[in-house]
Amino acid sequence: MNMQSYSHTLLTELGNIVGPSWVISDEDLSRWEQDWNQRARGKAFAVVLPASTDELASVVKFCAQAGMPIVPQGGNTGLVLGATPDDSGGQVIVSTSRMKRILEIDVENMTASVQAGCVLQELQEAVQNAGLLFPLSLGAQGSCTIGGNLATNAGGTQVIRYGNMRELCLGVECVLANGEIWNGMRALRKDNTGYNLTQLLIGSEGTLGIITAATLKLFPLPSVQHTAWAALSDLDKALDLLQLAHRHLGPSLTGFEVMGREAVRLVVKHMPSLPVPFAPACEDAWHAMIDCSAYGSASGSGAVFEHFLEQAVEKEYINDVVVATNEQQRAQLWHIRESIPMAQAQEGLNIKHDISVPVSSIPKFVETAHDAIARAVPGARFVTFGHLGDGNLHYNVQAPEGEDAISFRHTFEKQVNQIVYQAIQQFDGSFSAEHGIGSLKAEQLLKTKSDTEVAIMRSIKDALDPLGILNPGKVILPG
Ligand SMILES: Cc1cc2nc3c(=O)[nH]c(=O)nc-3n(C[C@H](O)[C@H](O)[C@H](O)COP(=O)(O)OP(=O)(O)OC[C@H]3O[C@@H](n4cnc5c(N)ncnc54)[C@H](O)[C@@H]3O)c2cc1C
Numbered sequence: 001m002n003m004q005s006y007s008h009t010l011l012t013e014l015g016n017i018v019g020p021s022w023v024i025s026d027e028d029l030s031r032w033e034q035d036w037n038q039r040a041r042g043k044a045f046a047v048v049l050p051a052s053t054d055e056l057a058s059v060v061k062f063c064a065q066a067g068m069p070i071v072p073q074g075g076n077t078g079l080v081l082g083a084t085p086d087d088s089g090g091q092v093i094v095s096t097s098r099m100k101r102i103l104e105i106d107v108e109n110m111t112a113s114v115q116a117g118c119v120l121q122e123l124q125e126a127v128q129n130a131g132l133l134f135p136l137s138l139g140a141q142g143s144c145t146i147g148g149n150l151a152t153n154a155g156g157t158q159v160i161r162y163g164n165m166r167e168l169c170l171g172v173e174c175v176l177a178n179g180e181i182w183n184g185m186r187a188l189r190k191d192n193t194g195y196n197l198t199q200l201l202i203g204s205e206g207t208l209g210i211i212t213a214a215t216l217k218l219f220p221l222p223s224v225q226h227t228a229w230a231a232l233s234d235l236d237k238a239l240d241l242l243q244l245a246h247r248h249l250g251p252s253l254t255g256f257e258v259m260g261r262e263a264v265r266l267v268v269k270h271m272p273s274l275p276v277p278f279a280p281a282c283e284d285a286w287h288a289m290i291d292c293s294a295y296g297s298a299s300g301s302g303a304v305f306e307h308f309l310e311q312a313v314e315k316e317y318i319n320d321v322v323v324a325t326n327e328q329q330r331a332q333l334w335h336i337r338e339s340i341p342m343a344q345a346q347e348g349l350n351i352k353h354d355i356s357v358p359v360s361s362i363p364k365f366v367e368t369a370h371d372a373i374a375r376a377v378p379g380a381r382f383v384t385f386g387h388l389g390d391g392n393l394h395y396n397v398q399a400p401e402g403e404d405a406i407s408f409r410h411t412f413e414k415q416v417n418q419i420v421y422q423a424i425q426q427f428d429g430s431f432s433a434e435h436g437i438g439s440l441k442a443e444q445l446l447k448t449k450s451d452t453e454v455a456i457m458r459s460i461k462d463a464l465d466p467l468g469i470l471n472p473g474k475v476i477l478p479g
Contacts, residue, residue: 007045010066014048014092017058022049022098032093035084036077036140037345037352039440042085044071047093053173053181053212056094060210061179063092069469070094072206074117074148077140079352080438082152082205082474091472096147099212105130110218111170111187116147116211123216132218135162135254139338147211153203155434157337160389161254161293164434165202168217172198174209177465185215200460205436206471208464222293225254226305227330229277230318231284235363238288238388241317242359245290248308252301255291256389257337262398263385266343267336274336277322284319288388289337337385341394344383348405350398351416357429359391366393369423373397376419377412392433395420421448437475446477 015023025046034041045068050056063070069091073083085091096117103113107130114123120141127134136149138156148154150172154165162168171186184198201209232238238258245253264287268279278284294301305323312318324330344350357365366384373380379400386393397416399408421444424431437445446454457476461468468478 010068011046013062013066014046014059017062018048018050018055022051023047024049029093032073032076032095033085035079035081037079037349039349040081040084041087042071042091043087043089044085044093045090047095049095049098051098053099053175056096056099056210056212057175057179057181059092059094060175060177064178064467064469067467067469068092069472070206070210071471072096072147072151072210074145074151075119075140075143077144078148078152078438079354079435080432080440082436082438082471083148084439086439086473094210096145096210096212100145102126103213105132105218106187107132109187110220111215112218113185113187113213113215114146115213116145116150118146120144120146120149127218128221131221133221134168134216134218136165136168139341146214146216150202150211150214151205152436153434155387155390155392157255157257157291157334157387159387159392159434160256161251162219166199169198169202169214170217171215172201172211173213174201174211176209177467177470181212182209185213187215189217203436205438205475207461207475208470210470220295222254222295224294224296224298224301225327225330226292226294226302227255227324227333228290228305228309228321229333230288230290230309230312230321231278232286232288232318234285235366235388237317238286239360239363240315241288241290241312242388244312244315244317245292245308248304248311249292252292252294252304253290253389254293255289256387257289258385258388258393259287259289259337259340260382260384261285261287262381263340263344263383266347266383267339270343270346271336271339274339275332276336277333278320288318289333291334340383340385344396344398347383347398349409350383350396350405351409351413353395353397353417353420353431354392354433354435355395355420355424355429355431356390356392356433357424357427359388361427361429362388362391362393365423365427365429366395368426369395369420372419372423373416376415379403380412380416390433391429439473442473442475442477445475 099115099117381398383396
């Protein structure tokens with residue numbers, strides 16, 4: 001059989017499983033092949049869109065028999081090329097976008113069961129309508145899926161109170177590399193019966209199995225939320241402010257974000273209609289957003305929040321502050337914060353890092369990395385923002401004003417990465433706090449982890465995917 005008719009046979013067989021119109025190969029595949037950051041575009045053999053776990057399992061079984069590698073994909077908003085195929089034209093993208101049903105919201109057990117392709121925001125809204133909260137919250141929530149959130153162990157803006165996706169999941173259903181279905185959809189808060197396979201799959205970025213559904217934890221819906229945006233002189237003050245917030249707000253502190261001056265300026269520049277606090281000057285070096293969720297009367301928690309801010313002003317931790325007085329203003333402040341990734345994308349590609357260090361080391365880390373980069377690349381702009389409460393910063397280095405972003409990245413990426421990785425090591429941090437490894441950081445993983453850790457990871461991969469067909473080239477590279 002020649003190559004063309006072999007391809008045709010494969011496509012026909014896949015079409016027999018999911019229906020011919022759900023195997024896409026002869027039209028523009030860019031929305032699946034191109035990553036969100038426009039960093040790389042692969043070339044897929046086809047995109048296959050199963051409608052159910054059984055169909056997805058049959059697709060995997062067929063691909064395993066044909067020796068055809070699979071790239072699982074949800075909303076394709078990942079930032080480390082985890083859902084991007086290579087450029088061989090030989091990999092199949094398996095998209096979960098048709099598997100998006102909310103299967104059950106169990107109000108009494110405070111759990112939700114959903115299919116993997118459910119869009120995060122749709123789940124948040126449905127849960128809220130049932131009077132509860134699903135707390136995962138991030139800028140891509142209108143497009144990213146629960147399967148992708150689990151596969152990357154997504155974090156976002158409320159980790160300080162509710163934890164990462166890992167903490168929010170009780171069980172998953174998944175399709176293994178041989179097409180077998182494993183149903184671990186247990187809605188139990190306590191279950192010490194051997195190795196926790198759900199936790200193994202979370203954060204595995206589609207390399208150990210394809211998650212098809214999950215049971216997630218829900219929380220009481222806060223009756224009131226208070227949000228403030230403050231201007232600060234430096235990160236040491238931001239750290240003082242964080243400590244003060246912990247002391248005054250306790251577990252009602254649900255978000256603590258920081259944004260460097262350049263990050264805020266880019267929003268002002270590219271989204272001029274947004275009412276950015278303290279614009280247009282943006283003279284303050286740092287901005288912070290503090291979010292507090294409370295139960296009971298608004299006046300009680302409002303007084304506590306106000307007292308916390310008064311103390312912050314009195315102690316000179318902050319230079320200025322605005323407080324949202326209604327839900328619309330609150331949403332607007334969060335919208336401004338969540339517009340930073342889009343604003344920097346509009347400014348042009350930059351050199352990205354998603355670092356974490358112990359919270360107390362953040363100011364020293366930033367000082368160390370800034371100084372070294374400013375010496376090596378004069379004029380570079382620092383687009384730094386992120387989740388200070390979790391010790392996690394998006395530490396991005398942008399071309400000097402007016403310089404071509406692509407050639408800047410090309411010329412300086414290696415050098416800047418080296419400086420940042422060195423600083424991470426100096427402060428015992430991580431080079432990927434919440435975005436994962438994908439193919440973008442797979443080499444770095446090998447450089448950072450001990451031989452023992454790499455060997456354990458490889459044996460887990462070999463045990464669950466002996467043929468190496470699940471997302472090859474991602475997370476853990478073969479020896
Ligand atoms: C504007 C913006 C803001 C963001 N903010 C944050 C943030 O605050 N915090 C944060 O943690 N992340 C953030 N991200 C990145 C984040 O990882 C993704 O938004 C999200 O978690 C990925 O979901 P997805 O459905 O788009 O997955 P995709 O991009 O489709 O896939 C991501 C990875 O998961 C795998 N995968 C997808 N679905 C499955 C499945 N069902 N089973 C197994 N593997 C699967 C893919 O193969 C790939 O390796 C942001 C991204 C953007 C664009």
